[in-house]
Amino acid sequence: MTQAATVTQTALDDEQVVVFDVANEAYAVNIARVHEIIRLQQITVIPGAPACVEGVINLRGKVIPVLDLRKRFSLHATEHTRASRIVVVEISGQTLGLVVDGVSEVLRIAPDRIEPPSPLVTGIDSRYLRGIAKLDDQLIVLLDLDQVLSPVEQQQLEASDLR
Amino acid sequence: MSGQPLTFDATPDEMVVFLSEAEEQMELLSQDLLRLEHEGDTNSELLQEIFRAAHTLKGSSGAIGHQRMAHLTHAVESVLDQVRHHTLPVTTPMIDLLLQGVDALRVLLEEVTTLVESAIAIDDLCTGLNALTTPPPVVAQPVPGKRDESRPYIAQPPGAVATAAPSAALWRVEAQIAPECLLPAVRALQVLLALSGLGTVTRSEPTSEMIEAGQVAAGANVTLWLAPHSADDVAAQIAPTLASVLEVTVQAITPEGHTVAATPPVVPGDQTASLWQIAITFNARCQLPAARALQVVLTCATLGTVAASQPTLEEIEAGQVPVDQPLLVTVSAPGPLDAITAAAHAAIERIPEVQVAYVTPVGVGAQLIAPASSATPMPSASPTPSPVSTPLSIKDGEGAGVGPTPASHAPRMVRIDVERLDALMNLVGELVIDRTRLARISGKLGQMAHDPVLAEELTETCRHLARISDDLQDEVMRSRMLPIESVFSKFPRLVRDLAQKVGKPIDFIVEGKDTELDRSVAEQIGDPIIHLLRNSIDHGVESAERRAAVGKAPAGQVRLAARHEENQIVIDVEDDGHGIDIEVIKQKAVSKGILSAEAAARLSDREAVDLIFASGFSTAEQISDISGRGVGMDIVRTNVERLNGSITVETEVGQGTRFTVRLPLTLAIIRALLVEVAGQTYAIPLTSVVEALRIEREALRSINGRAAIALRGQVLPLLHLRDVFAELTSTGRPAAGTGRPQGSPTGDTAERAARQFVVAVRWGERRGGLIVDALVGEQEIVIKPLGNLFRSAQGVSGGAVLGDGQVAPILDIATLIKHIIATDRGTAVSQGAVA
Amino acid sequence: MAKVLLVDDAAFMRMRCAKVLTKLGHTVVEAENGAQAVDMFEREKPELTLLDITMPEMDGIEALKAIKTRDPAAKIAMVSAMGQQSMVLDAIKAGAADFVLKPFDEERLVAAVSKLLA
Structure with missing residues (x-):
C-alpha cells in the first residue's frame, strides 16, 4: 500500500482502477466499468457454453454469465479459494461476472505511469491489454475489457435475437 | 422528398397514445374493409364504425401535423363517407384501393417513430381515391397549367347560389387551383367565398355543391360568374381579393354583359321604427x-x-x-x-x-x-x-327519441405500457422465487423447533403469503392476457391477398377469436400461423377447376380456430384440400437424401407425414413466392418448439389437412420437474414430461447399440444426461454422434447405482427417456433468458432461478429428443440435426 | 375555475385537449362516447361540455340533444373536423353554444372556452 500513498495525489488526469489478482499477477480495470465486487457463489454450469464461460449466477434475480479470467488468459486453472471474487462489469451492454483470485485495492494511477502493452512483460496475449502501469514496486496490467471477449463472442453478445 | 427529417407536434406521452390509437384504428380499418367487401354496404353499424376509424385517424394525424397522413386519411374518409351515405357502391377495386391506402398509412405512421420521411408516394393513391368520389365527367383530369376550354357548361340548379344582388356588370373569373394543392375543393370554396364578398356569384364551374362535396381536382380550373354589389371597378378588386387564397392563380377576369338591379333605397333614420x-x-x-x-x-x-x-x-x-x-x-x-x-x-x-x-x-x-x-x-x-325553443325549423326526428340512458358506469379503463406489465410480471416472478425460498426456510426452522409456536406462526404466514402470491400471479397474468384476435385480425387480409395471387377462391373461417393468451405468446405465434395459412392456400387447397372435377365447392375452405385446453392454447389450421399423399412424401424424402428407402419403408403413416417437418423438405413442385424458399415446415416447427409448444399434423387424402399448434399460455412462469445430474439441478418443463420412473439397472436394454427400456409395450430410447453434458462441457459444443460414450451403451457402469431414474419426455409425437441421477421435485420456475453468449449451448433453453437462489438450466426437450431419435435411427447425425 | 366535460372517442384528442384545459386551471372529466357523455353530464354537472361529433354508441349530435333535454341551459361546444359543416349547423340549431374545429390550435381552444365560461 505504500505506493498507493504516493500516487494518491488528486490529479484530475489520474485514472482510478480496481486492482485484482489472477494467477499471482496484478490486473486492473477502470473503476467506471465495475458495477460491484461480490463473493464467489455457486456457479451453475451451462452445458455447451463457450469454453471461457464458467457458467451463470443469480445476481439479485438476474441471470448473468460468469467468465473465468484464468481460462480466458489460457493460464493454469486452479480451484477457487476463499479469496476468490466475482468482479461484475459491463461489456457491450451486457452485465458479466469475471472470476478473479482476489481483489486487492482501488488505485489512482497518473497517466504518465502507463506504458503501452508489451507481450514480454506478461505471459498473456497482448490484445487483452490496454497498457502497463509501472508503480514503485509493482507492475499492473490494465485490461481492455472490450477485448476480453473474442470477436465471435462479442458478436454473439451484440446479436439482437435473444434466446 | 424521402429521407427528409420530420418533426411532429406532440409530447412524448401524447405520442405514445397517438401511436397506440392510430395502430388500433388502422387495424380496425383493414378488418372492417374486408367485412365491407363481404357484407356490402348493408350493415349501417359497420359503415359508421369504419367511417369513424378513418375520421379519428384524420383528426389525430392532423393534430400532430402529419400532413401526408392527414391528406391520405382524408381521401380514405371521403370515400367511406360516400359509401356510408350509399352514394358510392362498394366494389372490389375500391376495397383494393382502400386497403392500399391502409398499407400506405402504416408506412406513414412509422415516420412518426423514425422521424424521417419514407419513400412512399401517396399522390397516386390519393388521386385514385379521389377519382372514386368524383364523377368522371365533372372534373376531367386537367392538364396542369393548361386551360380546358372544351369543358361542358354545368347547369346550375336555380336558387342554388344566392340570387343576384344589385350590380352593374357580370364578371367571369377564371382561376386555376395549383396542381400540388392538397385540398383543392377547399381552395375552390375559398375562391367562391372570397368573390361572394364582392358581390353575388351567380354561377360556378364546378358548382358550389360539387365544390362542397369535394369534387374538385388539384390543378383544375374554377370559373365563376360574379355580379358585383357595386358598380365600382370590380375588376381591380377581384385579383387582390383572390390573392389571399393560397394555391390559386387567377387566369382571366373578363366582363360578360350587364345585369340590372336596383340599389337599396336609403331610408332616413326613424328613432321609433319597428x-x-x-x-x-x-x-x-x-x-x-x-x-x-x-x-x-x-x-x-x-x-x-x-x-x-x-x-x-x-x-x-x-x-x-x-x-x-x-x-x-x-x-x-x-x-x-x-x-x-x-x-x-x-x-x-x-x-x-x-x-x-x-x-x-x-x-x-x-x-x-x-x-x-x-x-x-x-x-x-x-x-x-x-x-332550443325557437320555432325555426329544427329537425328533431331521432333526437326526440333519445331517452335517458341507463346510468351505467363507464368502464374504467386505463392504458398500461406493455413494458410496465412486463416489469410487474418480473417482480411477481421474484416474489414467487422468494415465496418458495421462505417456505424452505420455514420448513427448516420448524424442524429445529426452538420455539414451536413461533415456527407454527411462520409456517402459517408462509402459507398465506403463498396464497396471496398465487392470486397476485394470476391477476398479473390475466392483465397480460389478450384475445388472440389481436393476432388473428391481420389474417383475413393476408388470406385475401394470397387467394388473389394464386387465383384460388378461398372461404376463410376464423373461430375462437376471443380465446385469451399471454402477450408474450401472442407476439410470437403470428409468423408460424402465417406460414401454415400460406401452406394451406398454396399447397393444400386445389385449384377451382380441380375442385370442380372432384365434386367439391369451388371455393376452398381454410379454417383457423383457437381454443383453450387445460393450460394450453390450441390453434388449428385446417383446409379441405387434397391432403398429404404419404407415398409422395416418402419418395420425396428419399430423393432429398433425408432418409434411406429402407428407412422410409419402415415408417408408419404418422411418421411419414411428420417428414414434412424435416429440414430441407418441400413438396411444392415449383417454389412459389408465397410459401417461400421451400423452408416451410421445419422453420414453423422450430419456432413453435422454441415457445415450449408443439405442432402435429393430421391428413386424409382427398379430404384435407389439419395442423394443430399447442402452446403454453405464458412464457414467463412454468411448472417444471427438477432433476439432478452430476451434482447440478436442471429443470424440465412439465408440459414435456410424460412420467418419471425409477428403474432397476437390469431393465435397461440395448437396442441398436443404444440404451432403451420397454415402457408399456413400447421401446423408449434413453439418453444419459450425465454423459451428454460431460461431453458438451468438455468440448464446449456438441460433438457428432454423442448421446453415449464410446463403448458400453450405458456408459461408465461402475459409477452407476443399481437403480436409476428415467424421466420420460415427449415432443410432439416423439418420446424419449432422460436418465438422471435424482428427482428433486416439482416447482414453479421463472424463466430467465441466458443471453446471447449461450446461443451455442445445445440442449438448454434458458435458466430458472430456484427457491434457494440457485440457477438451474432448463432443458430444451425438443433438441434432446431430436438427439435421441437421430442417434437411434442411425441416420446421419450432424450438428445440424441436433441444432 | 370550472369543471369541463371533455367528450371524444380518441384518447389522443382527449389528452391533448385536457392538457390545455388543466393548464388554464379547469377540472377536466372525460367521456369517450355520447352515451357516457350523457351519464357523466348528469353525474358531474360540468359548467361546460366539449362534445366531439363523430363517436360510437351515440354521436355528438344525439348526445347534445339528450343533454339539452335534461338541462336546456347546458353550455355545450361541439368539436368537429373540417368538412362537417352541416353537422355543426345541426348542432347549433339543437342548442350548441359554440364549436371548435379540429385540428384546433391551443389559442383558439382557449379563446372559445374562456368566452363560453365568461
Whole structure:
C-alpha cells in the first residue's frame, strides 16, 4: 500500500482502477466499468457454453454469465479459494461476472505511469491489454475489457435475437 | 422528398397514445374493409364504425401535423363517407384501393417513430381515391397549367347560389387551383367565398355543391360568374381579393354583359321604427361563418321577429356565408334605437368571432323597405332566450327519441405500457422465487423447533403469503392476457391477398377469436400461423377447376380456430384440400437424401407425414413466392418448439389437412420437474414430461447399440444426461454422434447405482427417456433468458432461478429428443440435426 | 375555475385537449362516447361540455340533444373536423353554444372556452 500513498495525489488526469489478482499477477480495470465486487457463489454450469464461460449466477434475480479470467488468459486453472471474487462489469451492454483470485485495492494511477502493452512483460496475449502501469514496486496490467471477449463472442453478445 | 427529417407536434406521452390509437384504428380499418367487401354496404353499424376509424385517424394525424397522413386519411374518409351515405357502391377495386391506402398509412405512421420521411408516394393513391368520389365527367383530369376550354357548361340548379344582388356588370373569373394543392375543393370554396364578398356569384364551374362535396381536382380550373354589389371597378378588386387564397392563380377576369338591379333605397333614420337592420361582421379568422351566422339569426330571434336576412336562412343552412361580407338581419321589434342597439350588442356579442357593426332602422310595421330581392320572411320567434325553443325549423326526428340512458358506469379503463406489465410480471416472478425460498426456510426452522409456536406462526404466514402470491400471479397474468384476435385480425387480409395471387377462391373461417393468451405468446405465434395459412392456400387447397372435377365447392375452405385446453392454447389450421399423399412424401424424402428407402419403408403413416417437418423438405413442385424458399415446415416447427409448444399434423387424402399448434399460455412462469445430474439441478418443463420412473439397472436394454427400456409395450430410447453434458462441457459444443460414450451403451457402469431414474419426455409425437441421477421435485420456475453468449449451448433453453437462489438450466426437450431419435435411427447425425 | 366535460372517442384528442384545459386551471372529466357523455353530464354537472361529433354508441349530435333535454341551459361546444359543416349547423340549431374545429390550435381552444365560461 505504500505506493498507493504516493500516487494518491488528486490529479484530475489520474485514472482510478480496481486492482485484482489472477494467477499471482496484478490486473486492473477502470473503476467506471465495475458495477460491484461480490463473493464467489455457486456457479451453475451451462452445458455447451463457450469454453471461457464458467457458467451463470443469480445476481439479485438476474441471470448473468460468469467468465473465468484464468481460462480466458489460457493460464493454469486452479480451484477457487476463499479469496476468490466475482468482479461484475459491463461489456457491450451486457452485465458479466469475471472470476478473479482476489481483489486487492482501488488505485489512482497518473497517466504518465502507463506504458503501452508489451507481450514480454506478461505471459498473456497482448490484445487483452490496454497498457502497463509501472508503480514503485509493482507492475499492473490494465485490461481492455472490450477485448476480453473474442470477436465471435462479442458478436454473439451484440446479436439482437435473444434466446 | 424521402429521407427528409420530420418533426411532429406532440409530447412524448401524447405520442405514445397517438401511436397506440392510430395502430388500433388502422387495424380496425383493414378488418372492417374486408367485412365491407363481404357484407356490402348493408350493415349501417359497420359503415359508421369504419367511417369513424378513418375520421379519428384524420383528426389525430392532423393534430400532430402529419400532413401526408392527414391528406391520405382524408381521401380514405371521403370515400367511406360516400359509401356510408350509399352514394358510392362498394366494389372490389375500391376495397383494393382502400386497403392500399391502409398499407400506405402504416408506412406513414412509422415516420412518426423514425422521424424521417419514407419513400412512399401517396399522390397516386390519393388521386385514385379521389377519382372514386368524383364523377368522371365533372372534373376531367386537367392538364396542369393548361386551360380546358372544351369543358361542358354545368347547369346550375336555380336558387342554388344566392340570387343576384344589385350590380352593374357580370364578371367571369377564371382561376386555376395549383396542381400540388392538397385540398383543392377547399381552395375552390375559398375562391367562391372570397368573390361572394364582392358581390353575388351567380354561377360556378364546378358548382358550389360539387365544390362542397369535394369534387374538385388539384390543378383544375374554377370559373365563376360574379355580379358585383357595386358598380365600382370590380375588376381591380377581384385579383387582390383572390390573392389571399393560397394555391390559386387567377387566369382571366373578363366582363360578360350587364345585369340590372336596383340599389337599396336609403331610408332616413326613424328613432321609433319597428323594423331594424342589424349588420354583423365576422372576424377574419372565423371558422364556419355559416355556423356563426346561424347562431346570430337564432339570437336575433330572441330580440324580436326575424323578418329577413342576407344571406337568407336557406343560404346559411347550405353553408353559403362569406366571411368577409356583413350578415344583415332584419328584425321586427318595437322600441327606441338605443334599446335595440344595446340589446343587439349584448345578445349577439356573446357569440364568438362576430361583432355588431351597426343597427339601423329600415321601416315601420311589417313593411320591409330593402333589400326586397334577398329577403325571406322568417317565422316569428318567441322571446324566450333558449335557442332550443325557437320555432325555426329544427329537425328533431331521432333526437326526440333519445331517452335517458341507463346510468351505467363507464368502464374504467386505463392504458398500461406493455413494458410496465412486463416489469410487474418480473417482480411477481421474484416474489414467487422468494415465496418458495421462505417456505424452505420455514420448513427448516420448524424442524429445529426452538420455539414451536413461533415456527407454527411462520409456517402459517408462509402459507398465506403463498396464497396471496398465487392470486397476485394470476391477476398479473390475466392483465397480460389478450384475445388472440389481436393476432388473428391481420389474417383475413393476408388470406385475401394470397387467394388473389394464386387465383384460388378461398372461404376463410376464423373461430375462437376471443380465446385469451399471454402477450408474450401472442407476439410470437403470428409468423408460424402465417406460414401454415400460406401452406394451406398454396399447397393444400386445389385449384377451382380441380375442385370442380372432384365434386367439391369451388371455393376452398381454410379454417383457423383457437381454443383453450387445460393450460394450453390450441390453434388449428385446417383446409379441405387434397391432403398429404404419404407415398409422395416418402419418395420425396428419399430423393432429398433425408432418409434411406429402407428407412422410409419402415415408417408408419404418422411418421411419414411428420417428414414434412424435416429440414430441407418441400413438396411444392415449383417454389412459389408465397410459401417461400421451400423452408416451410421445419422453420414453423422450430419456432413453435422454441415457445415450449408443439405442432402435429393430421391428413386424409382427398379430404384435407389439419395442423394443430399447442402452446403454453405464458412464457414467463412454468411448472417444471427438477432433476439432478452430476451434482447440478436442471429443470424440465412439465408440459414435456410424460412420467418419471425409477428403474432397476437390469431393465435397461440395448437396442441398436443404444440404451432403451420397454415402457408399456413400447421401446423408449434413453439418453444419459450425465454423459451428454460431460461431453458438451468438455468440448464446449456438441460433438457428432454423442448421446453415449464410446463403448458400453450405458456408459461408465461402475459409477452407476443399481437403480436409476428415467424421466420420460415427449415432443410432439416423439418420446424419449432422460436418465438422471435424482428427482428433486416439482416447482414453479421463472424463466430467465441466458443471453446471447449461450446461443451455442445445445440442449438448454434458458435458466430458472430456484427457491434457494440457485440457477438451474432448463432443458430444451425438443433438441434432446431430436438427439435421441437421430442417434437411434442411425441416420446421419450432424450438428445440424441436433441444432 | 370550472369543471369541463371533455367528450371524444380518441384518447389522443382527449389528452391533448385536457392538457390545455388543466393548464388554464379547469377540472377536466372525460367521456369517450355520447352515451357516457350523457351519464357523466348528469353525474358531474360540468359548467361546460366539449362534445366531439363523430363517436360510437351515440354521436355528438344525439348526445347534445339528450343533454339539452335534461338541462336546456347546458353550455355545450361541439368539436368537429373540417368538412362537417352541416353537422355543426345541426348542432347549433339543437342548442350548441359554440364549436371548435379540429385540428384546433391551443389559442383558439382557449379563446372559445374562456368566452363560453365568461
